[in-house]
Amino acid sequence: MEQTLDVPRSLRLLAPKAQQQMDEFWRDRQKEIETTKDFSEHAIPMARLKKIVSSQKGNMMMTFDMPAFLSKMCELFVQELAVRAWASAQSHNRCIILDTDIAKAIASTESYDFLVDILHNHRVKHKSTPCSTLTTKRCRLVDQPSTSHMPYQHQLPQFAPTYTPAIPITPSLMPPISHYIPFQYPSLSQEVSPMMASAPIVNRSMLLIHNIARGLGLQGNNISTFANNNIPDNIVGCSSPTVLASMMSPALLEVAGTSLNPPNSHSICTMNMINSSDPSGSSIGDINVANQASLAPSGRFNPAILRESSCPSFLHSNNDTIVAIPEGVDISGTMDVASDVAAIVINGQEEHERETNVEHHQQNEIYESIDIGIINASVADDNKYSISWDELGMADDSLLDKFLEEFQVRNDGVLRTGIELHEDPFLGDVMLANPSTSNANK
Amino acid sequence: MAGNKKRGGRNMDQVKKAAVRSDGVGGSATNAELPMANLVRLIKKVLPGKAKIGGAAKGLTHDCAVEFVGFVGDEASEKAKAEHRRTVAPEDYLGSFGDLGFDRYVDPMDAYIHGYREFERAGGNRRVAPPPPAAATPLTPGGPTFTDAELQFLRSVIPSRSDDEYSGSSPAIGGYGYGYGYGKNM
Numbered sequence: 016m017e018q019t020l021d022v023p024r025s026l027r028l029l030a031p032k033a034q035q036q037m038d039e040f041w042r043d044r045q046k047e048i049e050t051t052k053d054f055s056e057h058a059i060p061m062a063r064l065k066k067i068v069s070s071q072k073g074n075m076m077m078t079f080d081m082p083a084f085l086s087k088m089c090e091l092f093v094q095e096l097a098v099r100a101w102a103s104a105q106s107h108n109r110c111i112i113l114d115t116d117i118a119k120a121i122a123s124t125e126s127y128d129f130l131v132d133i134l135h136n137h138r139v140k141h142k143s144t145p146c147s148t149l150t151t152k153r154c155r156l157v158d159q160p161s162t163s164h165m166p167y168q169h170q171l172p173q174f175a176p177t178y179t180p181a182i183p184i185t186p187s188l189m190p191p192i193s194h195y196i197p198f199q200y201p202s203l204s205q206e207v208s209p210m211m212a213s214a215p216i217v218n219r220s221m222l223l224i225h226n227i228a229r230g231l232g233l234q235g236n237n238i239s240t241f242a243n244n245n246i247p248d249n250i251v252g253c254s255s256p257t258v259l260a261s262m263m264s265p266a267l268l269e270v271a272g273t274s275l276n277p278p279n280s281h282s283i284c285t286m287n288m289i290n291s292s293d294p295s296g297s298s299i300g301d302i303n304v305a306n307q308a309s310l311a312p313s314g315r316f317n318p319a320i321l322r323e324s325s326c327p328s329f330l331h332s333n334n335d336t337i338v339a340i341p342e343g344v345d346i347s348g349t350m351d352v353a354s355d356v357a358a359i360v361i362n363g364q365e366e367h368e369r370e371t372n373v374e375h376h377q378q379n380e381i382y383e384s385i386d387i388g389i390i391n392a393s394v395a396d397d398n399k400y401s402i403s404w405d406e407l408g409m410a411d412d413s414l415l416d417k418f419l420e421e422f423q424v425r426n427d428g429v430l431r432t433g434i435e436l437h438e439d440p441f442l443g444d445v446m447l448a449n450p451s452t453s454n455a456n457k
Numbered sequence: 458m459a460g461n462k463k464r465g466g467r468n469m470d471q472v473k474k475a476a477v478r479s480d481g482v483g484g485s486a487t488n489a490e491l492p493m494a495n496l497v498r499l500i501k502k503v504l505p506g507k508a509k510i511g512g513a514a515k516g517l518t519h520d521c522a523v524e525f526v527g528f529v530g531d532e533a534s535e536k537a538k539a540e541h542r543r544t545v546a547p548e549d550y551l552g553s554f555g556d557l558g559f560d561r562y563v564d565p566m567d568a569y570i571h572g573y574r575e576f577e578r579a580g581g582n583r584r585v586a587p588p589p590p591a592a593a594t595p596l597t598p599g600g601p602t603f604t605d606a607e608l609q610f611l612r613s614v615i616p617s618r619s620d621d622e623y624s625g626s627s628p629a630i631g632g633y634g635y636g637y638g639y640g641k642n643m
Contacts, residue, residue, distance in 0.1 A: 040503065041561050048569045054576040055610065058499050062613045063491055067523060068530040068545075075534050076544045080573055082614050084547045085526060087569050089491075090499055091562060092525045096518060097500040101508060112504075114513040117521070126558030129528045133520045137513075 033102040040098050044091060057086045064089060096120060096127075491519055529553050 061082035099120035121127040533549035547570045554562045
């Protein structure tokens with residue numbers, strides 16, 4: 016009696032003493048059990064507890080002392096729950112224990128998590144139905160399917176984390192250009208090295224004629240193959256400017272007719288006739304010759320440059336036609352003479368080119384001499400002098416414009432899938448012609 | 458691990474209870490209920506005199522008690538099955554208390570079951586409602602052996618065991634009584 020009077024005082028004073036109250040509760044229960052002598056009295060009928068347990072696990076059997084054990088276990092649970100609920104009620108200064116107090120007691124205890132579903136069902140019942148025994152029984156029966164749905168809802172989130180999204184891996188594409196770059200570098204080195212090697216040979220050839228003969232012998236085969244490849248391009252290039260010139264003035268109609276009627280060698284001779292205008296000393300004529308010579312190779316590879324150079328070529332062609340008419344007649348007369356006379360004429364051209372190089376230090380003249388050297392090489396393969404001029408031109412350009420050559424070679428290499436070795440010097444010559452057009456335009 | 462077990466047990470309880478109650482409407486309803494008056498009496502023992510319990514609180518406490526018995530019972534049954542035994546013993550429940558977080562129950566329930574077994578072992582055959590005599594003489598065969606309360610208890614708990622006890626009580630040999638007690642423990 017005294018203890019019961021003291022308990023409410025401690026609860027009223029301090030709420031955190033609920034834990035101490037629980038400890039006191041369990042100590043009292045322990046002593047009560049230890050001091051119990053008569054085990055025949057049971058607060059809860061054992062038969063019903065036995066039915067509850069056996070209804071869930073029909074296959075399992077129980078020992079003789081299990082019903083008494085269950086009865087005591089249930090008794091302790093109910094009393095513990097009541098003590099916790101009472102502490103909650105006291106915190107609100109109430110003497111009546113409500114279902115909300117029991118709900119708080121369940122929420123505050125971890126081991127009571129399995130009662131959350133029971134609590135949910137309890138709330139559903141009391142919200143939907145008033146307090147009456149008959150209706151509560153019916154609601155219990157109706158609420159059963161709702162309880163069956165609860166575990167399914169709990170199971171749904173369990174499946175979600177099991178699904179692992181598949182991440183697609185895209186393979187990286189290798190650029191085709193990377194394969195060509197290492198292939199081009201050794202080819203460039205091969206092209207540059209013979210040019211560098213040819214430079215000292217050319218220098219020595221200036222001193223002694225015998226050394227020139229040796230140098231020519233080393234590169235004779237390459238030039239011959241180059242000439243064979245270059246002939247059809249020259250024919251196409253020759254016909255286009257002559258046709259354009261014929262459209263401008265009727266005077267060149269005769270020249271076009273002569274170029275069409277004779278075979279390939281005659282068309283190349285017409286180029287020589289145009290080149291022979293150089294000794295006249297007119298700068299306009301020199302520029303025009305350079306443009307026409309550059310049009311032949313550039314027409315095939317760079318159409319944009321052809322379009323740019325077509326306008327100035329029209330203007331210059333008019334001047335050239337006026338200047339070239341009387342000299343053309345003289346040259347054609349010389350061509351009728353034997354081959355020895357032609358050789359002498361070629362030598363004379365070389366002398367004039369040297370004089371122009373000494374007098375004028377312009378790049379246009381240098382490129383002009385290069386073009387003449389190329390044409391001479393294509394005309395006469397047997398002549399050693401013409402081959403030497405070709406070497407000189409290639410050597411000069413290689414020393415001046417190495418980067419430009421490398422840049423253009425790379426571009427050409429990318430466009431083409433396969434590059435042949437014997438075509439490389441031809442590409443080098445094409446690069447030699449392109450800068451002349453840009454310089455001429457400036 | 459413990460959390461997973463609890464959740465699994467909860468779902469199993471819900472499914473089985475729903476199945477059982479849906480099958481037998483009237484019977485299962487009565488089976489699942491406990492006497493409310495007994496519960497209220499238990500509650501008032503541990504609370505002050507002025508404490509009162511609301512109607513909704515009583516119903517909720519009842520439902521929680523039934524759920525508690527089923528929840529711990531499932532865990533104990535799983536333990537017995539793991540050891541390949543078809544009989545559930547109080548030791549399985551004591552182990553379940555530790556797994557489910559009811560550590561405070563282990564000591565009181567262990568003391569209780571030991572006391573109960575001692576009680577059954579000592580006074581199983583000579584059960585008397587008044588204080589048991591220290592040296593009880595064997596009763597006459599003609600007189601009644603058990604009181605009405607004891608007979609009802611035996612019938613409600615173990616109907617078959619009442620026959621065993623009758624057969625056990627007829628020979629008043631101490632050694633046979635010891636063997637009978639040993640059999641009960643098993």
